[in-house]
Amino acid sequence: MVDQDDRLTRVFGALADPTRRDMVARLAAGDATVSELAAPYDVSLQAVSKHLKVLEEAGLVRRSRDAQRRPVHLDAEVFDLMTKWxxxxxQQAEERYRRLDQVLARMQGKDSPTDEQRHEGAAG
Known part of the structure; x- marks a missing residue:
């Protein structure tokens, strides 16, 4: 669990920077080279490479070699880890809200609302 927590810390830390989040969003549409990733920014290729190194160390991206081209790929596996976390x-927050609904209903002298009643109230 410590290793997984450490990995999540690196991932969320890497995504704390808006430029890196934008790069990840762009890579979600498909692979790109460092030059292609650098195009919309007013920064050097070296700065983009540093951002990519942080993303790579966090496990968000990986680089490969395709002849002379060195594309950067998004590694979707890490998103599964984030999603599970x-x-x-x-789920814990939803359970707390369910218990709060029950307490409030008892305070108002009502029976605990069912899931159906709760959805009707939210939709109406």
Whole structure:
């Protein structure tokens, strides 16, 4: 678990920078070279390479060689790790809200709302 937590720390740290988040979003559309990634920014290729190194160390991207071209690929596996982490806390928050709904319903002298009643109230 410590290794997984350390990896999540690196991933979220890498994504804390808006330029790196933008690069990841662009790579979601397909592979790109460093030059292609650098095009929309007013920064040097060296600066873009440093951003890519952070993303690579976090496990978000990897580089390969295709003849003279060195494309950068998004590594989707790490997004599964992030999604599982986020989902665990989303489920915990939903459970707390369900318990709060029950407490509020009892305070108002009502029975605990069913899931159907809760959805009707949210939709209406």
């Amino acid at each position: 986020i989902e665990r806390y989303r």
